[in-house]
Amino acid sequence: MKPISSLMRAILAGETEKYNKMLGSFGITLREEERGLNVVSLCHLVMAKFLPLSPSLLNMIVLHLPSPVVAQKYRVEGLYMGPMDDECAMAIKGCDKNGPLMLQISRFIPIMNKLYGLGRVFSGTLSVGQKLKLLGPPFHDTNKDKFFEPIPRVEFTIESVYEDIDSIPAGNLVLLPHLDQYLITSGTLSTSPLAHPFRNKMSSTANLLSISITCVNPQDLPKLVEGLRWLSRIDPMVHTETLDSGLMILKAPTYGFLDLCILDLR
Secondary structure, three states, rough: HHHHHHHHHHHHHOOOHHHHHHHHHOOOOOOOHHOOOOOOOHHHHHHHHHHOHHHHHHHHHHHOOOHHHHHHHHHHHEOOOOOOOOOOHHHHHOOOOOOOEEEHHHHHEOOOEEEEEEEEHHHHHHHOOOEEEEOOOOOOOOOOOOOOOOOOOEEEEOOOOOEEEEEEEOOEEEEEEEEHEOOOEEEEEEEOOOOOOOOOOOOOOOOEEEEOOOOOOHHHHHHOOOOOOOOHHHHHOOOEOOOOOEEEEEEEEEHHHHHHHHHHOO
């Protein structure tokens, strides 16, 4: 930590010659326009080049988190709501790609103005054309758990590159289109008629802050309603509520989070 601390102190103190020499030793190059940034922005930029977030986080996950084959053996009791001796639980424990499909959709991600369900395949193999059983938590139907239309497309992503694939086995993350027609935020997909749903994710933060949202132009109200709906679906830490008076409330854990939400709405 000492070299990077010395670099940060040199930048904050405006010691240009010193930090330029240190940047060269670290292999960090700055464009001419980047050198004119204020010291705080320059510190952020240098740290982003010195320790890029995406590969650093990915390497940490690979090196320090257990593989699905190892982790699912002891995580199944906290994830699955059904009996631990049924076919689905046994397949989840073994991360069995040949067992019944058990897939948990945890959230929605906006990609090119469309919502894609981000999920984890805990057992079985997800394939294009499968008819899957949809289980709670809540989905857009008054009936109980049901089967719906075949999966039209399966996507896999690595470093923001999205690829269509025919199938994906247990232990992987997957993106599925069109699920926003059925699910509100999260849910379980399965090929087994005996399947039980996965438990909801529990957040370690509480939505302590709330603000009311109104439109300057009443004609923009439908857009505001749609924007709030999207926010609550793509981020589990954001909650929206409409009071009996018609006032719309946006809830988030921090001021910074609220600012980002308002920026997204605008």
